[in-house]
Amino acid sequence: xxxxxxxxxxxxxxxxxxxxxxxxxxxxxxxxxxxxxxxxxxxxxxxxxxxxxxxxxxxxxxxxxxxxxxxxxxxxxxxxxxxxxxxx
Numbered sequence: 001x002x003x004x005x006x007x008x009x010x011x012x013x014x015x016x017x018x019x020x021x022x023x024x025x026x027x028x029x030x031x032x033x034x035x036x037x038x039x040x041x042x043x044x045x046x047x048x049x050x051x052x053x054x055x056x057x058x059x060x061x062x063x064x065x066x067x068x069x070x071x072x073x074x075x076x077x078x079x080x081x082x083x084x085x086x087x088x
């Protein structure tokens with residue numbers, strides 16, 4: 001189990017595609033991870049599923065994806081994400 005006390009951030013990106021590739025690499029190598037997302041878009045809660053973005057922001061780049069792994073797995077996870085490990 002990964003908790004706030006035994007985890008370390010291995011990857012951070014604003015790209016949905018990049019985080020999906022990083023997660024796939026970790027899964028391919030059997031490395032447990034948790035992902036945290038933060039965003040700067042204001043939600044329009046009262047009028048349906050539409051989100052209101054700030055003027056000048058790119059809504060496809062407004063969510064930060066942070067991937068955490070156990071501290072003991074940090075080197076292995078980084079190598080997996082960088083493509084330096086052979087596929088299992």
